[in-house]
Amino acid sequence: MARILFLGRLADSAEASEWSVDLPQSTMAVDAIRALIGDRNPYLAEELGRATVRVAVNGELVLPGAVARQDDEIAFLPPVSGG
Amino acid sequence: MISVQSEPFDAAIELANLLREAGDAGAAVSFVGVVRGEGNEDGVTQLELQQYPGFTQGRIEQIASEARKRFGLEALTIIHRYGTLRVGEEIVFVAAAAAHRRAVFEAVDYLMDRLKTEAPFWKKEVRPSGSRWIEARESDVRDRQRWHEAQG
Numbered sequence: 001m002a003r004i005l006f007l008g009r010l011a012d013s014a015e016a017s018e019w020s021v022d023l024p025q026s027t028m029a030v031d032a033i034r035a036l037i038g039d040r041n042p043y044l045a046e047e048l049g050r051a052t053v054r055v056a057v058n059g060e061l062v063l064p065g066a067v068a069r070q071d072d073e074i075a076f077l078p079p080v081s082g083g
Numbered sequence: 084m085i086s087v088q089s090e091p092f093d094a095a096i097e098l099a100n101l102l103r104e105a106g107d108a109g110a111a112v113s114f115v116g117v118v119r120g121e122g123n124e125d126g127v128t129q130l131e132l133q134q135y136p137g138f139t140q141g142r143i144e145q146i147a148s149e150a151r152k153r154f155g156l157e158a159l160t161i162i163h164r165y166g167t168l169r170v171g172e173e174i175v176f177v178a179a180a181a182a183h184r185r186a187v188f189e190a191v192d193y194l195m196d197r198l199k200t201e202a203p204f205w206k207k208e209v210r211p212s213g214s215r216w217i218e219a220r221e222s223d224v225r226d227r228q229r230w231h232e233a234q235g
Contacts, residue, residue: 007135008205009216059137075135082219083116083163083175083202 002068004037005075006044010053013043023070030055030066033074052079084159085147087140089166091173097160098178105158105180112187113178114195120170127170131207131214134165139203146197154190156181161194165204193230199223 002021006014014037023033034055038045047053054061056075057068068074084100086092098113105111120126134140147159162176175198179190200219207214 005135008133056135056138059135059141075138077135077203078205079218080201080203081132081206081217082200082223083198083204 002033002070003073004033005073007075008078008081010044010047010076010078013047014041023068026070027067030057030062030068030074031064033068034076047078048076053077084161085140085144086162087134087143088162088164091164092162092176094173094176097162097176101158101160101178101180108157108180109182110184110187111158111178111180112184112191113176114191115173116175116195118168118170118172118174125210125212127208127210129167129169129209130174131167131209132165132174133205133207135203139163139165142201142203143198146194146201150179150190150194150197154179154181154186154193156186156190159190161198163198163202163204196223196226196230200227 002023004019004021006017011017021036034048038048054077055066056062056077057066058073094113094115098111102111118130143161143163147161150156151159156179158180160176160178164174168174177191177194177198179187179194181187181190200223206217208217
């Protein structure tokens with residue numbers, strides 16, 4: 001199972017701060033994972049699609065085009081509030 | 084020493100620890116940030132700060148490393164709390180030691196400008212009327228940018 005984390009305001013739309021998702025393939029592009037989540041939740045689809053939302057895989061920020069694996073932790077980070 | 088923690092800290096003890104660590108440094112400065120209330124009926128009663136465990140610490144360590152190099156610091160402590168914090172509670176402690184005072188005044192100012200805009204926290208202000216997620220203020224962003232210009 002992949003752990004999908006929704007930080008900040010994204011958890012409001014996701015209705016949870018974390019989802020466990022069985023990815024349909026053992027390796028998937030992060031963009032495809034984003035689309036899969038968006039299919040389940042149209043509010044999230046819109047928010048996750050914003051350029052200001054960054055993605056981290058296993059705690060490291062990734063560029064568009066990155067991939068993730070079945071047991072990875074994929075976090076969606078909206079713009080930070082700062083300290 | 085960089086710590087992201089939910090527990091309160093004791094600024095006096097942390098400054099004393101830093102001074103001990105800094106050995107023969109001639110100057111040290113410390114800063115404490117406190118949750119502000121707004122005094123009116125619908126003022127903020129508490130702040131909820133969310134971190135991303137590991138990630139938040141890592142990013143703050145990176146910022147600290149850049150400050151150490153830029154200002155030639157002998158020692159540096161950053162403590163940032165997360166969780167539910169009430170008005171009047173201390174949120175953040177930044178202290179630096181170096182050979183001379185100009186570097187430490189600037190380093191702590193620099194670090195607060197960077198933390199206010201870049202530290203990976205997500206904050207919710209809780210008021211009697213409800214809660215709302217907040218973003219860095221424009222004045223904080225401008226303050227952060229002046230360090231780009233200063234560097235030239």
